[in-house]
Amino acid sequence: MTPLTKAAPQQNAFAAPHLQPPLLEVRDLRIEFPGRRGTLTAVDGISFSIAPGEVLGVVGESGAGKSLTGMAIIGLLEPPGRIAGGQIRLEGERIDALPHEKMRRIRGRRIGAIFQDPLTALNPLYTIGEQLVETIATHLDVNPAEARSRALALLGEVGIPAPEGRFDHYPHQFSGGMRQRVVIALSICAEPRLIVADEPTTALDVSIQAQIISLLKRLALDHGTAVMLITHDMGVIAETADRVAVMYAGRIAEIGPVREVIHAPRHPYSAGLMGSIPKIALPTDDSGAPGTGPPGGRRTRLVQIEGSMPRLNAIPPGCAFHPRCPKRFERCLRERPELIRTGTTDAACWLHAPDTART
Amino acid sequence: MPRTLLELDEVSREFDVSRPWLNRVLEGAPHQVLRAVDCISFELQRGETLALVGESGCGKSTVARLIVGLYAPSHGRIVFDGRDLAAPGAAALRRRMQMIFQDPYASLNPRWRVRDIVAEPVRVLGLASAETEIADRVSELLTQVGLAPEDSDKYPHEFSGGQRQRISIARALSGKPEFLVCDEPTSALDVSVQAQILNLMTELQERLGLTYLFISHNLAVVSHIADRVGVMYLGRLAEVADANELFARPKHPYTRMLLDAIPDLKMTGKRRTPVAGEVPNPLDPPAGCAFHPRCPHAGERCRTERPLPIAHGKSIVACHAVAEGRIE
Numbered sequence: 001m002t003p004l005t006k007a008a009p010q011q012n013a014f015a016a017p018h019l020q021p022p023l024l025e026v027r028d029l030r031i032e033f034p035g036r037r038g039t040l041t042a043v044d045g046i047s048f049s050i051a052p053g054e055v056l057g058v059v060g061e062s063g064a065g066k067s068l069t070g071m072a073i074i075g076l077l078e079p080p081g082r083i084a085g086g087q088i089r090l091e092g093e094r095i096d097a098l099p100h101e102k103m104r105r106i107r108g109r110r111i112g113a114i115f116q117d118p119l120t121a122l123n124p125l126y127t128i129g130e131q132l133v134e135t136i137a138t139h140l141d142v143n144p145a146e147a148r149s150r151a152l153a154l155l156g157e158v159g160i161p162a163p164e165g166r167f168d169h170y171p172h173q174f175s176g177g178m179r180q181r182v183v184i185a186l187s188i189c190a191e192p193r194l195i196v197a198d199e200p201t202t203a204l205d206v207s208i209q210a211q212i213i214s215l216l217k218r219l220a221l222d223h224g225t226a227v228m229l230i231t232h233d234m235g236v237i238a239e240t241a242d243r244v245a246v247m248y249a250g251r252i253a254e255i256g257p258v259r260e261v262i263h264a265p266r267h268p269y270s271a272g273l274m275g276s277i278p279k280i281a282l283p284t285d286d287s288g289a290p291g292t293g294p295p296g297g298r299r300t301r302l303v304q305i306e307g308s309m310p311r312l313n314a315i316p317p318g319c320a321f322h323p324r325c326p327k328r329f330e331r332c333l334r335e336r337p338e339l340i341r342t343g344t345t346d347a348a349c350w351l352h353a354p355d356t357a358r359t
Numbered sequence: 360m361p362r363t364l365l366e367l368d369e370v371s372r373e374f375d376v377s378r379p380w381l382n383r384v385l386e387g388a389p390h391q392v393l394r395a396v397d398c399i400s401f402e403l404q405r406g407e408t409l410a411l412v413g414e415s416g417c418g419k420s421t422v423a424r425l426i427v428g429l430y431a432p433s434h435g436r437i438v439f440d441g442r443d444l445a446a447p448g449a450a451a452l453r454r455r456m457q458m459i460f461q462d463p464y465a466s467l468n469p470r471w472r473v474r475d476i477v478a479e480p481v482r483v484l485g486l487a488s489a490e491t492e493i494a495d496r497v498s499e500l501l502t503q504v505g506l507a508p509e510d511s512d513k514y515p516h517e518f519s520g521g522q523r524q525r526i527s528i529a530r531a532l533s534g535k536p537e538f539l540v541c542d543e544p545t546s547a548l549d550v551s552v553q554a555q556i557l558n559l560m561t562e563l564q565e566r567l568g569l570t571y572l573f574i575s576h577n578l579a580v581v582s583h584i585a586d587r588v589g590v591m592y593l594g595r596l597a598e599v600a601d602a603n604e605l606f607a608r609p610k611h612p613y614t615r616m617l618l619d620a621i622p623d624l625k626m627t628g629k630r631r632t633p634v635a636g637e638v639p640n641p642l643d644p645p646a647g648c649a650f651h652p653r654c655p656h657a658g659e660r661c662r663t664e665r666p667l668p669i670a671h672g673k674s675i676v677a678c679h680a681v682a683e684g685r686i687e
Contacts, residue, residue, distance in 0.1 A: 061549035062520075175637050205414035205576065208637060210620040232549065235579075235622030262624065276554035278583035279624060280606050301561070302554035302583065308519045309549075 021092075022049035023226040024073065024194050028086035029096075031068050031077065031250075033312075040312040042068050044250040045086065047339075052193070053224040055217065057241030057258065059234060059273070063309055064247040066230045070196045072096070073228065074113050075103040091193065109139045112187030112225075116199035118179035121186075122171040128155075128182045129167035132189060139190035154185040158215060177208035181215070188219060195219070198230045213240050234277055238262055246270045249310055249320040256345030266347035268325045275303025319350065327351060361441060364538060364570050365403040365426065370435035372396040372421055376642070393642055395421040397594035398435070400668070405537075408564065408571040410585035410602075412578055412617070414638055418594040419574045423542045426572065427458045439538075454484055457531035461543035463523035467515040473526055474511035477501065480534035500529040505559060521552030528559065532567070542574045557584055578621055582606050590614045593641055593649040600674035610676045612654045612686070648679065656680040 031043035043065040050056045058066045071077045073088055075095065088096040095106060107113070115121050123131060132151035136142060142150065155163035158181040171179055180200065187195055197216065201209040217240050220227045229241055237244050238258060245255040246267065254267040265271040307324045310316060316323055322332040331350045339346040340353055372395050378388040396418045403409050411419040424430045426437060428444065437444045439452045457480070460466040467476055477497045480486075487493050498508035504525040515523055524544060531539055544560070545553040561584065563569060575581050581588055582602060589599040590613060598611040609615045636653040639645055648666050651657040660679050668677040680686045 061551060177637055205638070206578070206620045207414065207616060210622070213622065233622070234550070235624050238624045239622040273551060276551045277624065278554075278557065278577075278579040280579050280582040280618075280621065301558050304554040304558055305551040306555075308521060308552060 021051075023052045023054075023091060024228070025049040025089040026069070026073070026086070027089075029069065029072060029083065029088065030085035031065070031072055031081055032084040033081050035080070038313070041084075041315075042081070042250055042312055043072070046247070046250075046252045047086075048245055048252065048255055050194070050226040050228060052226055053220055054243065055220050055227040055229055055241045057237035057244040058228060058230045058247060059232060059237055059244060060247035061232060061273075061309055063249075063312075065250040066247050067198050069247075070198050070228060070230050073194075074107055074111055074196050076107075076113075108135065108187075108192070109190045110192050110194065112190075112192035112195040114180075114183055114187050114195065114197040114200045116202050118176060118183045118203065119171065121183045122179060124171055127168045127170055128174070132182075132186060135186055136189050151185075151189070154189055155182070158182070158185045158188075159211065160185075177204055177211065180204060180208075180212055184212070184215060184219075188223070188225070191223060192225065194226045194228065196228045196230070199232070200229070201236055202231065202233070209236070216240060234262070234274065246273065249315055250312070251320060251348060252339065252346075253321065253349070254345060254347040255339065256343075256347075260343065260345045264345075266342050266345050266352060267321075267349045268327050268351075269305070269321045270347075272303060272305040272324075276305060278302060319348070362404050363402050364405045364440060365572075366436075366438040367399060367401050367422075367426075368436045368438065369398050369400050370396060370422075370425060370432045370437060371398050372418075372425055372430055373433045391642060394594055394644075395641070396425065396432075399591075399594075399596045400435075401589055401596065401599055403538075403570060403572060405570055406564075406568055407586040408573055408584055410573040410575060410581040410588045411591055412575055412581050412588060413591035414576065414617075416593075416638060416641055417591040419576075419591050420542055422591075423458070423540045423572065423574050427456055427540050428453050454534060455536055456538040456540060457534055457536040459524075459527050459531050459539060459541045459544045462547050463520055463527055464547070466527055467523055467530075469515055471514070472511065473501070473513055473515065473518075476515070476526060477511070477529045477533050480530060484534050486533075486535065496533065497529075500533050503532065503563070504529045505555075519552075520548050521555055524548060524552075524556050525559065528556075528563070532563070537568070538570045538572070540572045540574075543576070544573075545580060546575065546577065553580070560584065578606075578617060590617065593638065593644050595649060596668060596675075596677065597650065598674060598676045598678075599668075600676075604672075604674055610671060610674055610681050611650075611678050612656055612680065613650045616653070648677075654680075656686050658685070 027047045028045045029043055030041065030045055033040045033042055046069065060066045072083055083096050087094055090110060129151060132154065133147045136147040136150055152163045152167065155166065160166055160178060160181055174182060201212050204212060213236060216227060219225055231237060241258045243256060244258045244261045246253045246261065248269050254261060254265065254270045261270055262274060265274055305324050310320060318334050319332040319337050322328045337348045337350050339348050342352045374393045374395055376393045377383060377391045382388050411422060413419050421430065425432050442449055442452060444452060474497050477500055478493050481493055481496055487496055497511050501508055501510055506522065506525055518526065545556050548556060564571060573584055585602045587599065588602050588605045590597045590611065592613050597613045605614065609618050639652060645652055647663045648661045651661040666677045666679045668675045669682050671681060
């Protein structure tokens with residue numbers, strides 16, 4: 001199967017992704033929900049970009065606006081939600097205000113989508129082979145025989161054993177992990193330049209989750225596909241992403257290289273988020289002796305962020321995180337911070353403003 | 360007072376999942392029995408936390424339901440504080456245990472005020488009769504779980520997921536139990552809220568001397584809260600060990616695989632051995648050791664003979680390869 005490997009695999013293998021022109025650029029994106037009691041702003045002026053071959057992780061707690069951002073990019077924002085401002089550019093072309101029919105042709109062809117629940121993403125009445133062939137024939141100029149052989153190659157590529165035997169099976173005959181593989185095969189069948197994956201592993205068991213993560217990572221590397229990986233699981237991000245954006249109450253709190261954000265978070269919210277994740281702390285390997293160095297876990301308290309994320313209709317003025325922030329000071333209550341560069345990371349926190357007195 | 364609070368002795372639970380009678384007669388479909396819990400035994404000491412982990416469908420929630428009496432065991436005995444829970448008159452023992460459920464959106468009655476939700480066990484178990492006494496108890500419980508006494512007039516929808524889980528905990532505690540069965544109590548919560556609930560549960564255990572059975576699929580959460588851990592696979596216990604021991608030196612190949620599959624936050628860049636395969640169909644479990652089709656150490660004996668749990672040091676492991684010393 002040549003078509004799959006044709007997409008210049010070497011191009012991105014070693015190049016630093018950040019140096020290339022972005023494949024996806026989101027600028028000042030604002031998503032609103034007009035309602036009877038006023039308009040709610042769910043995503044409030046966020047900007048980021050993804051380079052070819054790069055995996056951008058987007059983390060945050062429920063209600064932070066991460067899935068809405070993904071939906072806006074795919075053009076599947078459910079009314080009454082609407083894009084109220086800003087731009088989304090795919091390979092330089094604006095896609096945020098395209099008519100329905102044009103967007104439909106981009107979706108699937110140039111942007112692939114993977115959702116959390118692999119069962120609802122597949123049509124239960126058609127075999128997976130039919131669904132793949134239909135999708136391929138819709139987006140690519142191929143004859144039925146080519147479409148079929150391409151579908152088989154895709155199933156093999158996403159790790160479904162004996163694809164010929166599984167081709168005529170219905171979705172219910174697959175397990176959760178295998179279904180998610182089929183969904184991934186569907187989303188990459190037209191070799192999209194960008195994949196938006198919204199919680200692709202959340203419904204799966206850990207052992208299957210690891211398989212899906214490495215599959216996504218390999219696709220990004222081999223085909224130079226840009227991946228926007230939306231999840232609440234920092235472990236998945238740490239394993240997969242090159243850069244990560246931490247979202248809080250509709251804004252980006254911090255965005256930067258994944259190592260930096262995990263090991264040296266600049267924003268107090270990211271720091272709290274990292275601290276609150278239970279970790280399996282093992283005695284160091286060289287200590288050896290049994291019973292020494294009990295895992296840090298038991299009886300040590302997890303870092304906890306007091307309170308919970310504000311509701312959309314009650315986002316505090318100034319920095320939205322200030323009521324929960326242990327490091328807040330006067331300015332945080334009044335002024336909303338924009339992203340401020342510190343090192344290789346951008347953090348929306350007044351602690352990093354050049355004119356904040358450092359003590 | 361004996362140290363052992365709860366003992367499961369070769370407990371099994373089967374579910375009849377056959378097609379309807381008419382199909383069986385007309386199509387000759389066979390009787391089908393799903394063995395969700397297959398002959399498992401463990402003990403739980405007073406004041407400790409035992410966690411059961413495993414992937415979906417391994418039977419861990421069924422164990423929880425067997426213990427609190429939502430299901431009756433098909434075989435075996437469950438002994439609580441020295442008395443068989445199936446014996447006549449043992450229902451009173453169940454007053455000493457309570458359960459916390461996974462989904463705080465489904466486990467609280469949306470039409471009841473928090474006050475009534477938390478007071479229900481008090482009334483049912485007859486722990487207090489005077490209304491003022493009950494109100495005091497509710498306030499005390501809400502304070503204990505980090506809510507305000509004024510919250511007792513609100514309805515569940517006015518609370519966030521984490522606060523609702525606090526309400527569930529207050530309700531569980533109101534019956535003054537000594538043993539709590541927690542079925543995935545934090546898996547519906549965001550990670551920062553999960554930390555709050557785990558911290559709360561640890562505090563309550565220390566303050567009230569509670570014993571926990573903690574069911575979870577998340578090994579990191581388990582390593583944080585458990586004293587001992589039981590790893591389940593396809594209805595059987597693969598390994599039971601002290602938490603420290605299990606995470607530092609896992610013995611059973613399945614435990615090793617599970618630990619290996621956890622995404623690595625430290626990003627040490629270590630290569631993970633790719634995990635092959637999936638959990639087999641529980642209606643038709645493999646012969647011998649249930650894990651053998653996925654096990655890198657499987658031998659001839661593993662395919663035919665079911666391994667029995669054997670003590671290795673302080674761990675109990677059901678694996679031929681470990682028993683024969685084929686793997687460290």
